[in-house]
Amino acid sequence: MIDLELFRQKSSSEYPGNRKLVAKLKLLKGKQLDGKFAEAHEKKFQKIDCLTCANCCKTTSPIFLQTDIERLARVFGMKPSEFIDAYLHRDEVGDYVLNSSPCPFLNADNTCLVYAERPKACREYPHTNRKNMHGILNLTLRNTLVCPAVFEIFQDFGSQYGK
Template sequence: MLDLKRFEIESNSEYASNKKLKERLRKVKSKELDQKFEVNHHAAFEEIDCLECANCCKTTSPIFIQTDIDRLAKVFRMKSSQFIEEYLFRDEDGDFVLKSSPCPFLNQDNKCLVYDSRPKACREYPHTNRKNMHGILNLSLKNTLICPAVFKIFLEIGKEYRK
């Protein structure tokens, strides 16, 4: 069973080390880095069950792009403007994000009420099995504090690149 309190303590205590690792990873060839993340992504998710955790849904908000808003508004039989008014606000970067956390679409059993229509950012989270990991290393570092799988990926990759 995943202990989110223990994860929070561990991920915070390793943050400085992971920040140094992130800087070392910037020097790794792009293809090699992408491959390391891909392999470790699959290994991490063989061990970690998102439905047991849902920490991302409990603590953060995805960015909602217009197609997400339109799709979810349709699910709830609302106008897009109504959906925005009900659930979203613009953050300091001008992006639409949820007004509150945990996510209003997260059920008690950690299942997503709108899973089939969820935002693109949710579909792709935690973004560790994609191309150009160099471009999102800062985001991935932040995600070590949110997602136990990303934390585990950093620990595994770090075994090879920490000095």
């Protein structure tokens, strides 16, 4: 299991340096940056098992698209409006997010009750292997505070590019 308290302390103390690193990463060309992140993502997730952590599920909410809401409502035998009333609210920018943390679908063993039907944002998290990393570098920086794998990717990049 990952020591989440130690992770929180370490990721918080490294955040200013990681913020400086983002400025350096922005200088890389789009495909070059995407490739670096995709390679780093593959390496980290060969070593890190999300089930030893689940910090994302414990502390943050994915954005629920309408298709996610409809799919999950079917899983629970609910109408989409009932699913929204039971689990979601609109955030400050109007996106549907969970009412509470940890995620109500997180099991005690860090598995997901709705894994096969989970929201798109959960399927793609932590977004470090997607195209157009330039467009989400600030989100990825914030994810260094949530996901140990993203934090480690930034640590490795810091060794390569300096902070």
